[in-house]
Amino acid sequence: MEDDYRPLLSPEQTGECYSNRDSTDSLDFKTKRPFHVEPRNIVGDDPQERVSAEAAILNSRVHYYSRLTASSDRLLSPPNHVIPWPGELYIYSPLGTAFKVTGSDPSSKNPSIITIFAIWNTMMGTSILSIPWGIKQAGFTLGVLILIFTGLLMLYCCYIVLKSPKSIPYVDAADWEFPDVCRYYFGKFGQWSSLVFSMVSLIGAMVVYWVLMSNFLYNSGQFIYNYVHNVNVSDSEFGTNGSDKVICPFPNTNPGGNSTIGTLYLGNSGNETSDVSFDHWWSKTNTVPLYLITLLLPLLCFRSASFFARFTFLGTISVVYLIVLVTIKAVHLGFHLEFHWFDGTQFYVPEFRLLFPQFTGVLTLAFFIHNCVITLMKSNKHQENNVRDLSVAYLLVGLTYLYVGVLIFAAFPSPPLFKDCIEPNFLDNFPSSDVMVFVARTFLLFQMITVYPLLGYLVRVQVMGQIFGNPYPSFFHVLALNILIVGSGVLMAKFYPNIGSIIRFSGATCGLALVFVFPALVHMISLRRQGLLRWPSALFHSFLILLGVANLLAQFFM
Amino acid sequence: MSSTAMKKKVLLMGKSGSGKTSMRSIIFANYIARDTRRLGATIDVEHSHVRFLGNLVLNLWDCGGQDTFMENYFTSQRDNIFRNVEVLIYIFDVESRELEKDMHYYQSCLEAILQNSPDAKVFCLVHKMDLVQEDQRDLIFKEREEDLKRLSRPLACTCFRTSIWDETLYKAWSSIVYQLIPNVQQLETNLRNFAQIIEADEVLLFERATFLVISHYQCKEQRDAHRFEKISNIIKQFKLSCSKLAASFQSMEVRNSNFAAFIDVFTSNTYVMVIMSDPSIPSAATLINIRNARKHFEKLERVDGPKHSLHMRMR
Numbered sequence: 001m002e003d004d005y006r007p008l009l010s011p012e013q014t015g016e017c018y019s020n021r022d023s024t025d026s027l028d029f030k031t032k033r034p035f036h037v038e039p040r041n042i043v044g045d046d047p048q049e050r051v052s053a054e055a056a057i058l059n060s061r062v063h064y065y066s067r068l069t070a071s072s073d074r075l076l077s078p079p080n081h082v083i084p085w086p087g088e089l090y091i092y093s094p095l096g097t098a099f100k101v102t103g104s105d106p107s108s109k110n111p112s113i114i115t116i117f118a119i120w121n122t123m124m125g126t127s128i129l130s131i132p133w134g135i136k137q138a139g140f141t142l143g144v145l146i147l148i149f150t151g152l153l154m155l156y157c158c159y160i161v162l163k164s165p166k167s168i169p170y171v172d173a174a175d176w177e178f179p180d181v182c183r184y185y186f187g188k189f190g191q192w193s194s195l196v197f198s199m200v201s202l203i204g205a206m207v208v209y210w211v212l213m214s215n216f217l218y219n220s221g222q223f224i225y226n227y228v229h230n231v232n233v234s235d236s237e238f239g240t241n242g243s244d245k246v247i248c249p250f251p252n253t254n255p256g257g258n259s260t261i262g263t264l265y266l267g268n269s270g271n272e273t274s275d276v277s278f279d280h281w282w283s284k285t286n287t288v289p290l291y292l293i294t295l296l297l298p299l300l301c302f303r304s305a306s307f308f309a310r311f312t313f314l315g316t317i318s319v320v321y322l323i324v325l326v327t328i329k330a331v332h333l334g335f336h337l338e339f340h341w342f343d344g345t346q347f348y349v350p351e352f353r354l355l356f357p358q359f360t361g362v363l364t365l366a367f368f369i370h371n372c373v374i375t376l377m378k379s380n381k382h383q384e385n386n387v388r389d390l391s392v393a394y395l396l397v398g399l400t401y402l403y404v405g406v407l408i409f410a411a412f413p414s415p416p417l418f419k420d421c422i423e424p425n426f427l428d429n430f431p432s433s434d435v436m437v438f439v440a441r442t443f444l445l446f447q448m449i450t451v452y453p454l455l456g457y458l459v460r461v462q463v464m465g466q467i468f469g470n471p472y473p474s475f476f477h478v479l480a481l482n483i484l485i486v487g488s489g490v491l492m493a494k495f496y497p498n499i500g501s502i503i504r505f506s507g508a509t510c511g512l513a514l515v516f517v518f519p520a521l522v523h524m525i526s527l528r529r530q531g532l533l534r535w536p537s538a539l540f541h542s543f544l545i546l547l548g549v550a551n552l553l554a555q556f557f558m
Numbered sequence: 559m560s561s562t563a564m565k566k567k568v569l570l571m572g573k574s575g576s577g578k579t580s581m582r583s584i585i586f587a588n589y590i591a592r593d594t595r596r597l598g599a600t601i602d603v604e605h606s607h608v609r610f611l612g613n614l615v616l617n618l619w620d621c622g623g624q625d626t627f628m629e630n631y632f633t634s635q636r637d638n639i640f641r642n643v644e645v646l647i648y649i650f651d652v653e654s655r656e657l658e659k660d661m662h663y664y665q666s667c668l669e670a671i672l673q674n675s676p677d678a679k680v681f682c683l684v685h686k687m688d689l690v691q692e693d694q695r696d697l698i699f700k701e702r703e704e705d706l707k708r709l710s711r712p713l714a715c716t717c718f719r720t721s722i723w724d725e726t727l728y729k730a731w732s733s734i735v736y737q738l739i740p741n742v743q744q745l746e747t748n749l750r751n752f753a754q755i756i757e758a759d760e761v762l763l764f765e766r767a768t769f770l771v772i773s774h775y776q777c778k779e780q781r782d783a784h785r786f787e788k789i790s791n792i793i794k795q796f797k798l799s800c801s802k803l804a805a806s807f808q809s810m811e812v813r814n815s816n817f818a819a820f821i822d823v824f825t826s827n828t829y830v831m832v833i834m835s836d837p838s839i840p841s842a843a844t845l846i847n848i849r850n851a852r853k854h855f856e857k858l859e860r861v862d863g864p865k866h867s868l869h870m871r872m873r
Contacts, residue, residue, distance in 0.1 A: 053782060481847065
């Protein structure tokens with residue numbers, strides 16, 4: 001380096017330096033202006049947020065090293081393993097602020113088929129067990145029509161939810177979920193209400209899970225006990241004869257039936273006292289829900305749920321097995337369909353019934369994915385195909401539900417039994433001695449035991465995160481929340497184990513906010529702000545809101 | 559003026575491709591011209607008349623080139639190369655597959671040092687550590703350090719692990735420079751007194767050629783742990799820009815409503831940076847203080863040892 005004793009700026013040398021310069025003002029001492037250094041803040045709500053230290057120093061190094069080589073020389077350019085992961089990448093704008101790069105790792109993009117499968121897998125819940133009952137409540141023809149219509153409606157609402165972050169101007173909304181969009185449009189109220197309604201769907205699902213788990217555990221235990229003690233209980237339940245037995249657990253609820261038939265059903269007619277004491281200790285509503293507490297409450301208190309996320313494959317296997325089971329039962333039982341359009345008979349239900357809102361309530365939860373669809377579609381490799389993939393996924397889900405619902409409804413042996421006997425959980429229509437159904441119940445039991453802590457984790461993260469700012473404030477906070485959730489599940493299992501009702505009420509409630517009202521409002525407001533709102537569109541979306549409200553109200557009145 | 563025989567050397571040695579040229583370029587802010595980046599061995603020694611630590615000359619040598627011509631040259635010129643060495647910095651590529659060969663060349667360099675400049679200080683840099691997985695870095699470095707220390711006996715070598723992609727390179731060279739500055743502890747004490755007298759928030763002492771921080775004093779905790787390297791990079795970039803205009807950098811003042819920072823020449827080996835958080839103190843006052851302190855610190859440097867009187871005669 002040169003001898004650097006010569007000062008850079010000295011009045012007598014200014015004239016000399018001028019001759020070497022292109023522009024004359026930068027060395028002119030009198031017009032020297034201060035040089036502004038950028039603050040390097042991240043654009044965001046929090047003014048204190050700064051670029052991370054590692055990112056800042058790497059930026060400084062890269063700047064400096066790039067001055068040491070020719071621009072085409074790659075000698076000192078950062079190798080791949082040195083470049084920060086995308087969450088730590090910042091783009092410095094000339095205006096002096098920095099934006100965080102939100103693009104996700106390109107290697108985690110999934111092809112369409114995986115995305116479609118993920119959506120199908122997420123949507124397929126336990127509501128599949130209630131679809132036959134729902135079709136029965138609405139009437140066969142009306143049920144099928146409602147399923148198609150509701151599926152299309154929910155698909156459209158899902159599409160506007162998916163579109164909603166994209167039309168937010170000036171803000172980088174790329175990694176917003178739908179509650180964030182609600183907060184943008186409706187402020188704190190929007191954020192809190194979308195959270196509350198999301199909780200309704202989650203806690204409703206958890207209560208349903210508890211009831212179902214008690215049911216399956218009870219039946220599995222019953223099966224094992226009967227198998228071990230060779231107890232034959234086939235005569236004690238009202239049902240068909242033969243090898244593929246279908247039973248009607250509560251025949252006296254049949255509204256059109258003769259009440260004398262109902263009195264045939266007594267408690268189990270076993271003569272052994274050990275049966276009675278076993279029933280005392282192993283009761284579907286009294287004791288089994290309590291036994292589950294010892295298993296599940298500790299699992300809920302785990303800090304992280306990533307262990308349980310590995311078992312999502314069990315859900316897929318259960319659904320596939322259910323489809324196979326339904327097909328085999330339908331083949332063995334044959335079809336029993338008669339079309340009575342508006343009046344039911346003793347054995348059959350009318351094709352159009354006034355109880356159809358119960359089915360729409362169930363379907364609102366069955367097709368519900370609106371609180372996480374944005375996140376699911378984010379990892380789709382070809383984002384331009386999002387709408388197509390979503391539609392295909394909804395189509396597949398609808399077909400699955402339709403298949404199971406129609407087959408069970410059609411194959412339900414109506415001459416000896418009443419169609420009205422179809423239970424909200426259609427597996428209840430099979431005795432606990434049925435081997436195939438026992439296997440299905442066991443699969444579903446295991447699947448639910450692994451999904452239950454995941455749902456609990458989601459509830460905990462959202463509730464604790466919003467109220468306390470920390471997903472795990474202390475063991476006692478989390479324990480209190482878990483006891484509340486488990487307690488509500490146990491109480492429901494004991495006093496009101498009708499999963500059809502639980503599903504339809506929670507579906508209609510969370511559907512009101514997250515499917516109908518908020519998406520439609522957000523869509524209309526964003527269109528209005530862009531000046532693109534037309535009368536037909538406004539009318540249609542207002543009608544959607546009315547539908548949502550009507551759906552909820554009808555659950556109480558029908 | 560002074561022939562190469564009189565000037566003391568800093569030898570930067572290592573196998574071809576171990577990263578010497580890049581390291582030299584980064585530390586000394588030299589532009590790497592295209593032809594110096596080659597796949598083959600350095601044909602000639604690269605002299606640079608860097609005023610590094612008071613008239614030391616930096617020499618860059620490739621060791622263990624494949625070319626037999628290169629090897630012969632190295633052997634025949636050995637005494638010339640290794641005479642008058644003040645510092646030997648040897649660079650090992652952590653990814654090298656020929657560990658035995660590397661050690662062999664290193665040992666032959668050490669032999670030459672022992673014969674020709676037994677007082678030289680030896681530093682070993684295990685370089686390109688970013689290519690090693692994070693959880694293995696400590697382990698691998700410890701292994702190499704043990705081997706090198708063992709091989710270097712009776713000379714004492716100090717080992718560092720470095721990478722140009724994190725702060726280790728800067729810290730390693732700062733440590734090297736710290737060990738080479740004469741009477742550095744005295745400088746530090748006086749620096750602290752100086753800082754307290756002029757009521758500065760932070761005072762840094764940089765080495766002149768490389769802007770490596772030799773010592774610093776701060777009166778309260780600072781948020782950014784990487785600020786030394788950042789300042790060094792900024793000033794070196796500025797020096798590069800200045801050199802393109804055939805201008806040289808002497809001093810700088812940066813000021814806003816919250817602070818004022820002054821960078822100025824200090825002693826023959828150093829620059830000083832003073833940061834005042836009280837903007838009401840006029841610049842002239844701080845500059846006068848710095849000028850007065852400069853005289854005092856130069857006196858300090860002059861006091862010690864025959865080495866410095868030698869430098870004084872050359873100046």
